[in-house]
Amino acid sequence: MNHLPTGAALVAGVVGQPIHHSLSPFLHTAWLRQMGLNGVYAPFAPKDEHGFDRLILSCRSNGVKGLNITAPFKAQALALADTVSDTAKKAGSSNLLSFDEDGYVHADSTDGHGLIRAFELQAPDCDLSSAPVAILGAGGAARAVVAALLDKGCPEVRIINRTLARAEELVFAFQTGVTAFDLTQTERAFAGACAVINAASGGPHPPLDALPDTAAVMDMTYRPLKTAFLQSAEPRGLATVDGLNMLIEQARPSFQAFYGVEPWPGFDIRDLALRFLGEA
Template sequence: MSVRATGAARVAGVVGRPIAHSLSPVIHGAWIEAAGLDALYAPFSPQDEPAFERLVRGFRGGVVAGLNVTAPFKERALALSDEADPVAIRAGSANLLLFHEDGHVEARSTDGFGMIAAFAEQAPEVDLTARPAVVLGAGGAAKAAVAALLDAGSPEVRVVNRTIARAEELVFAFGERTRAFALADAERALDYAGVLVNAAAAGPVLALDHLPEGAAVMDMTYRPLKTALLQAAEARGLPTVDGLSMLINQAKPSFEALFGQAPPDIDVRAVALEALK
């Protein structure tokens, strides 16, 4: 049954640039309809960081319940908040902003939760605590991935980035159990690793020859669903985790925070896959 929003609808959305590719409106929209809520979930795409800041200022006071935040605004989202949960502070970025009626802006990070849940869902045989993890990228998504992997018990997280200085900055922020590698040195980073996570929007396809048997490969990208990296991992017989699983799992706590109830039990992955076609 389709639900028509009224003037009293609870409004939320997702903000990023570009944003037209985002499946978040599809996922949250399916949950809103299944739950019969008087609500809207809309995409927003400010041109640049100053425009994003104006958007956040304009939504203070709770006219909009909140926003999921995607690239390139995750780090700035945390900086613009008045309060933040410990996960967002540790990650150095936020993918969820909540606008309270008293004018306060609260930042949260559900990316790490979504990533770990995606591993449990699609590669349950992989022990995240057994061997080092490798994260490709050094932006907001990479920071959330590093924080989540450390919190999950990874013995070491190796950050690989084209610009070694960015990787070193990230490693410095986390301290122990992290190491920085230049992209040219990626093969050494993969030695004895148990997990490889691509958290770079346009990350290069690494040669996986040095990745041990049984290591899991995840790509946060979901357009295409089977990226070149995941195809290379499958060709080697390695377990893979796709970005759609992470997107859906990070969206679950976001939906509850935005609309005050857990998402309804529907096959939202099927809905998202249909939209991907």
């Protein structure tokens, strides 16, 4: 079967700045080739917000099926859309823009779906609706996670951030079910939690001593796959969830939105990605 794209190829892509590190083109292209689909998935790297505006305007009329959006354009993507899903509204950002034949843009968010699925795959005994979940970081990534956890039935989401005021912004955004802590209150925030999720971009990580023995620990990054944060959970024997499964699972509904079919579940895309990353 010819896997090379033709002039009738369905075109989609990913947008970010920088974008060279993104694994999304690898994932989507692997699915396209494995399924023998006539499609293309390309990276785009507008220099700034103005460049992103022009890219979206162009995509409204050039036949592009859709775009995945990553930092720093997720909030801007939401603002530029004509229609917005309830999930994206709650997340306060969009990582998925779809374009219809008339040029209208629909915004959605699959980040939360990806996170929930990653827990189901790697920490199936962790019931995210059974106890509080602690999140390190209060940026855009954290907000999408909060929305997903509350939809899942989590009784309390505890935001831990260096700047308390930033964590309190999420409390205000969701009104109920969210509490804020600074780094000096980490032990109290971890107490009784069924999971802790690192959504922070950097900085030293707090000790996990206050977590219950049954808790699961997740890091949203996938480079490296086993981060220092996940390694700190190993002496406790805590279940760990890495960012690669989250990336793969958030990509699946995007692929369906772009190309009209679900990726074939029997294809081990994670193993292929691990080998590509040199983690196999």
